[in-house]
Amino acid sequence: MDMKRDYYEDIQLFESKVVLFWTIAFLAFLFSLPLYTSSYYLFLFNIIMVHVIMAVGLNILMGYTGQISLGHAGFFAIGAYGTALLMTKLQLPFLLALPLAGFIAAFFGFILGLPALRLEGPYLAIASMGFGLTIMHVIGRWEVFGGRMGIQAPPLDLGFPQLGLSWVVKSDMGKYYLILIITILLVVAARNIMKTRVGRSFVAIRDSDIAAEVIGINLTRYKTLSFMVSSFYTGVAGGLFGFVLGFFDPFTFTLLLSIIFLVMVVVGGLGSIMGSIAGAALITYLQYSLLKNVGEKPVIGDLLTAISKKWFTVIGLENFNSIILGLIMLAIIIFEPLGIFGIWIRLKKYWKTWPF
Amino acid sequence: MIGQLIIEGLAIGACYGLFGIAVVIIYKTSEVVNFAQGEMAMMSTFVAYHILTFYQYPFWLAYILTMVFAVLLGIVVEFIFLRPAKNPNLLGLIVITLGAEMLLMGLASWKWGAEQKEFTLPFSTLKTYEPVPGLIVNDWAIAVFIAAAILMILLFLFFKYTKLGVAMRATQQNKHAAKIMGVRVERVFSLAWGFSSFIGATAAMFFAGRATLDPAYMMEPFMRAFAAAVLGGLMSIPGIVIGGELLGLIENLFGYVWPEWKPIVAFVVIVLVLCVRPSGLFAKHYVKKV
Numbered sequence: 001m002d003m004k005r006d007y008y009e010d011i012q013l014f015e016s017k018v019v020l021f022w023t024i025a026f027l028a029f030l031f032s033l034p035l036y037t038s039s040y041y042l043f044l045f046n047i048i049m050v051h052v053i054m055a056v057g058l059n060i061l062m063g064y065t066g067q068i069s070l071g072h073a074g075f076f077a078i079g080a081y082g083t084a085l086l087m088t089k090l091q092l093p094f095l096l097a098l099p100l101a102g103f104i105a106a107f108f109g110f111i112l113g114l115p116a117l118r119l120e121g122p123y124l125a126i127a128s129m130g131f132g133l134t135i136m137h138v139i140g141r142w143e144v145f146g147g148r149m150g151i152q153a154p155p156l157d158l159g160f161p162q163l164g165l166s167w168v169v170k171s172d173m174g175k176y177y178l179i180l181i182i183t184i185l186l187v188v189a190a191r192n193i194m195k196t197r198v199g200r201s202f203v204a205i206r207d208s209d210i211a212a213e214v215i216g217i218n219l220t221r222y223k224t225l226s227f228m229v230s231s232f233y234t235g236v237a238g239g240l241f242g243f244v245l246g247f248f249d250p251f252t253f254t255l256l257l258s259i260i261f262l263v264m265v266v267v268g269g270l271g272s273i274m275g276s277i278a279g280a281a282l283i284t285y286l287q288y289s290l291l292k293n294v295g296e297k298p299v300i301g302d303l304l305t306a307i308s309k310k311w312f313t314v315i316g317l318e319n320f321n322s323i324i325l326g327l328i329m330l331a332i333i334i335f336e337p338l339g340i341f342g343i344w345i346r347l348k349k350y351w352k353t354w355p356f
Numbered sequence: 357m358i359g360q361l362i363i364e365g366l367a368i369g370a371c372y373g374l375f376g377i378a379v380v381i382i383y384k385t386s387e388v389v390n391f392a393q394g395e396m397a398m399m400s401t402f403v404a405y406h407i408l409t410f411y412q413y414p415f416w417l418a419y420i421l422t423m424v425f426a427v428l429l430g431i432v433v434e435f436i437f438l439r440p441a442k443n444p445n446l447l448g449l450i451v452i453t454l455g456a457e458m459l460l461m462g463l464a465s466w467k468w469g470a471e472q473k474e475f476t477l478p479f480s481t482l483k484t485y486e487p488v489p490g491l492i493v494n495d496w497a498i499a500v501f502i503a504a505a506i507l508m509i510l511l512f513l514f515f516k517y518t519k520l521g522v523a524m525r526a527t528q529q530n531k532h533a534a535k536i537m538g539v540r541v542e543r544v545f546s547l548a549w550g551f552s553s554f555i556g557a558t559a560a561m562f563f564a565g566r567a568t569l570d571p572a573y574m575m576e577p578f579m580r581a582f583a584a585a586v587l588g589g590l591m592s593i594p595g596i597v598i599g600g601e602l603l604g605l606i607e608n609l610f611g612y613v614w615p616e617w618k619p620i621v622a623f624v625v626i627v628l629v630l631c632v633r634p635s636g637l638f639a640k641h642y643v644k645k646v
Contacts, residue, residue: 322461
C-alpha cells in the first residue's frame, strides 16, 4: 500500500486530491475557529499549537534521527527566556527576537549534539537529562533571568517600536492567528526538510549509523544538524509559549516537562509529522483541560473525590494527571508501539482492503 | 575544615554509591536503565513514613516491613510493565520506565500530598562526635558508612556463593546461554528488580533522613547516582562505590568554593565523563555490536 513509484511522487506536498481537500477543510476550520469558540478555548489552542511546534521538532530528533533527548525543556526555556530578554534588555522587535532565540537554542543544541556523537541509548538520555536540569538550575540562580521569581513576558509587539511602528497584540485571538501562521509554516517546513537530502540522511542514521557512514553520510555534521534543527523548533515554540503564558519561572521547565514532551512524540507516533500533531493535541488537552481540577468534573469527579476521601487525600487529587499520563505511556508501548499514527495506518489498511 | 568537607563528601558519596548499585543491578541483568528507580525508592520511603507516623511502630520493624514492600514493588513493576512488552526497543524501554515513574509519582502524591515532610531516622545529622579535634562526624554519616560496608560485603557474598547470585551473573554475561543451562531468565529478572528496589529503598531512606521527603525528592539523587555509576564504569560493585565517593567529594569540595553552583556539578561531571570516557574510569573499553 502507498507505494511510491517515482521521485516526484515522493516529494510532493499532498499525496492525492483527497488529502488536499481535507487539508484545506481543516485549515479553513482552524482559521474560522475564533468565530465560534470562547477565549478560554483559544488559550488552549494556543498552547496546543506551541506544543505541536515542539513535538514536530522533537520528532525530527527522535523519530527521524533516532536520538533520545530528555532535555528539551531546557531548549524550551532557552527559547522563552531568550525571546523575552532580547525584547526587554536589547529592545529588539519581536519578529527578530523570536528567530534569534531559536538560533540561540540551536547553538545549545549543537553543544548537546557534540557529546551525542559518542553516546547512544540510555547514556544519551541521561546526558540530555543532565543538560535540561543544568539549564533549569542556571536560570534559577542567575539574576539576569529573574531568578526563582520568574519574569513577565513583554507586550507582544509585531511592529518595530523603535521606529514608531507599534502593533501590539493583546487578545487571545490575535495571538491565536500569529501562532497558527507560524505553526503552519514550521510544520510544512519540517515535512519538506524530511524529503530533502538532509532528511533522508537523518533517516539513514536512524536505521543504522554505521551503514550511513559507510555510504558517505558525514555523521558529525548530520547528527549535530539534527540536534540543531530540533532545538531551533523547540526554541521558537518556547518563545511563543512565554507569550501565551504571560509569566514564567524556572520551575515551569522541569524534568517532568521534558518527559511530557517525550510522551507527546511517542503517543503520536515516531517518525510521523501528523502523529506529532495528534499526540501534542491529545496530551495537551488531557493535561490542560480534561484532567485539570479533575475533582470538579461532572461524573468522575465525585467518584474520585469519594475514593480520595476513603483511601487517599483530597488535596493530592490534583496530581491525578500524572497517573493517567504514566498509564498512557505504559499502554502505548505495550499495546501500540507506533502510537496514534500506528492506529491510523491500521484503520486505513482495514478500510482499503475491506472485505478481506 | 577540609577534613570536615571530605567526611561529608564521603558520606553522601556512599549514598550515591548505594543507589548506583541499585541502578546497575537492573542495568546489568536486563539492560534497562530504570528511570523509575528513584520513584520506586521514594514510594518505599513513603511507606516507611506512613508506618512510622500513623501506626507508630518502632523503626526497625518499620524498616523490615518497608523492605518487604520494596522487594514486592520491584517484582510487581517488572512483572506488570516490563514483561508484557513485546520485544521493545531501547526507546520503548526508556518510555516504559518513565511511565512507571510518572505513575508512582502520581500515586504517591495522591496518597500523601505533594508538600514536603519530615522523615526522622534514628541516626540524626544533629548528633555529632569529635574524635579528632576539628573533625566532626555525625550519627547519620556513621550509619551510612556502616550500611554501605555491610551491604557491599553481603552483595559480594551473594554474588559469589549463592545459587541465585551465580544465576544473576550468568544472566548478565549471556542471557541465551544462561537459558540453555537451565536458568529461568525471566524469574531472575523479576528477582533482580526486587533486589535492586530493596537496595534503592535503603539508600533513599538515608537521603530522606538528610533532607525532606516529597514525591519528587529522588529525581536528582537518581541522576547523581547514575553519574556515580557511570564514573565507576557500570561494572563492578566496588567500582560504583568508588565512583560515588569520587562524585561526593568533587561535589562537596566544589560546593564549598562556589556554593550556588553546587547542584550543577554532578551534571557537568556526568556529561564530561560520558564525553571523555563513555565506558567509565575503571572499565575496559566496550565495542559496539553491529
